[in-house]
Amino acid sequence: MTYFNPICADVGTRNCPCPLAETGDCLVCSRLSGARECSCRWAGVCVYNEYMQNGSMVRTKRKARSTEILQRLRQGDDLLMLQLRVPRGFALEASRPGSFLFLKPPGAPEMTSVPVSVMAADVEHESLWVILKIISAKTKALAACEDFLEMRGIYRSGLLGKGAAGMLDLHDPGISVRKRWLILTKGVGFAPAVNLIRWAAGRVDIHVIADPEKVGDDVIRQQFRAWQPEAYRSEGGRFRLEFQSLAKLLEQPAAASPLQQTDSITTAPPATALHTSDSITTALHTSDSHDPDLNAPCLQQTDYDRIFLLASDYYIKRLSAVMKIPPEKLVFCNNFHLCCGEGICGACGHVDAKGNLRKMCKCREFSALDFLLPE
Numbered sequence: 001m002t003y004f005n006p007i008c009a010d011v012g013t014r015n016c017p018c019p020l021a022e023t024g025d026c027l028v029c030s031r032l033s034g035a036r037e038c039s040c041r042w043a044g045v046c047v048y049n050e051y052m053q054n055g056s057m058v059r060t061k062r063k064a065r066s067t068e069i070l071q072r073l074r075q076g077d078d079l080l081m082l083q084l085r086v087p088r089g090f091a092l093e094a095s096r097p098g099s100f101l102f103l104k105p106p107g108a109p110e111m112t113s114v115p116v117s118v119m120a121a122d123v124e125h126e127s128l129w130v131i132l133k134i135i136s137a138k139t140k141a142l143a144a145c146e147d148f149l150e151m152r153g154i155y156r157s158g159l160l161g162k163g164a165a166g167m168l169d170l171h172d173p174g175i176s177v178r179k180r181w182l183i184l185t186k187g188v189g190f191a192p193a194v195n196l197i198r199w200a201a202g203r204v205d206i207h208v209i210a211d212p213e214k215v216g217d218d219v220i221r222q223q224f225r226a227w228q229p230e231a232y233r234s235e236g237g238r239f240r241l242e243f244q245s246l247a248k249l250l251e252q253p254a255a256a257s258p259l260q261q262t263d264s265i266t267t268a269p270p271a272t273a274l275h276t277s278d279s280i281t282t283a284l285h286t287s288d289s290h291d292p293d294l295n296a297p298c299l300q301q302t303d304y305d306r307i308f309l310l311a312s313d314y315y316i317k318r319l320s321a322v323m324k325i326p327p328e329k330l331v332f333c334n335n336f337h338l339c340c341g342e343g344i345c346g347a348c349g350h351v352d353a354k355g356n357l358r359k360m361c362k363c364r365e366f367s368a369l370d371f372l373l374p375e
Contacts (some may be wrong), residue, residue, distance in 0.1 A: 006165065007360045009098075009157040012044035014060050015050040020343050022058055026161035027343065027362055062341070064150040066106060069126055072146070075219045078134045079188075080143050081119075084151065087128050095121035097167075098334075098364075101130065102152040102341060104139050114138045115338045117158055119191035120198060131191045131223075133214075148197045155341045157364050158192055163306050163331040179204045179305040184319060186246050189310035189333060192222045196228050197239065198310065202231020207240040207304075209249070211311070218242045234296045246315050250322060269286040306331055312320050336360040 008027040010016050017026065029047040032038040038048070050059070071083035086094070093099070099121075102113040105218035120129040133167035134143050142149065181195045181204050190210050197206050210220045224241050232239040307325050309316045309332040316332045319325075343359040350358045 006215055009155075009364050010362065011042060011047060011157070015062060017047055017054075017056055017344060018057055019061065021047070021051050022056075025343070027359065029147075030215075045192075058179050062152050064102075064104070064110075064152045067146065067150050069149060069289075075131075076216065078220065080132045080134060082130050082132065082149075084128045084130065084149065085121075086126060086128050086151075088123055090154065091121045091123045091126055091128060091208040093121065094118045094128055094154050095195065095199055098156055098164070098192070098196065098211040098353045099154050100152065100158045100192075100334075101128075103142055104138075104150050105145050106150055108141065108150070110340075111149050112138055112141060113152065114142060115155075115341070117188075117192040117195070117333075119194050119223065121195065129227075131188055133188050134165065134229065137240045144339040152341070155361065157361055158334050159308075159331050160334050160360070160364055161331045163329045163330075167331060168304055178238075179307065180303065181206045181306045183308040183310065184211075184246060184249075184315075185209070185220075186311035186315060187214040190215065190223065191259055192319055192333060193308070193310055194223055197224070197232070198227055201229045205238045206232075207242070209242050209244050209246075212243050213245065246311060246319070250315075250318050251317070302330065308332070334360060 009014075010018050011028045017029075017032070020026050021029070021032045024032065024034055026047060028040055028042050029051075030037070031048040032051060040047075051057075068085040069082055070085050071081075073081040073083075075081065088161075095099075095118075097204065098119045100115050101118065103116050104110070104113040114132075116126055116130045116132060119131050122129065132139050132142060134140055181200070183196065183206065185193050190208075193208060193210075197208075200206060208224070210217070212220055220243070221241065257352060307323065307329050309319055311319075311329070311333070313335050316335075320330055320332075336348040336350065338361050339345045341361045343362045346359070348360040350360050352358060
């Protein structure tokens, strides 16, 4: 069983207690937020006990560290992929879905930090891959860095929603029915999806619908193939990649036939595929080996155990409404304005329907129907 706390993504990790404990603002522990008695519902290691035994000090603060840029791969005019050197344990931690970093040029002020999702964690080669879409001042400054960056992380709240609870318990022996996930992405939203399928490692049937409008289908296809786990290249796992406009999907969701195509999955290992673009083929192939119930003529939320919406808030709102996705199935990307990542600055604050202020750099689940669904 994986402990999951909807209020704080850091609780129970090596980054807990966090700096909020020192100011009396802990999101989980009632004692560390001013109460005289414990009223938390956290079932893991006691946060208050950990803090007191450490001399009323934060055990492990995230600090910016210099990291070497091992590779810089340009994709068109505004996309840049970076391979960053990290310790093996750091890479292993970053392999969990929803992981992201703050990156900035060496010596630059914290205001220039950019939150970037982990696309792939290569534990064997002690490195991480991220992708940047170069838009304005912050990302242009990062793109100008040749040899080193400053990195702060790992942060864990890149995926939000009630559906995030329990989605990682794929190794539970009590689960006998194979799970199915649907992932819809647009733009660089495909990057956290790559990390997601790597973590699933063939234990889930995954279908990806990617909108290539802002990135291009060649880039998306190349990265999904390069980082596809070996389990998805065998009979043990099923992975499907389809390119489709999310705008058109919104207009005619009942006319979509997303499960009729499957991407070719004959690729080289990641280290080779990322270095050699010629090894990537561009054809999509029709598969006749699908289960009958996977050939549905439309997108039905009832066909999936989890539905991931990795796009802008506009598409999260509209698609969740059109597909009538139950809250317990919905997982979506964190598009809030992230600044400090520690719940201190308040830039990502969101007031829910009950009037509670949520710090979205920490929270993973919250009552978001008022935020997600259209008026």
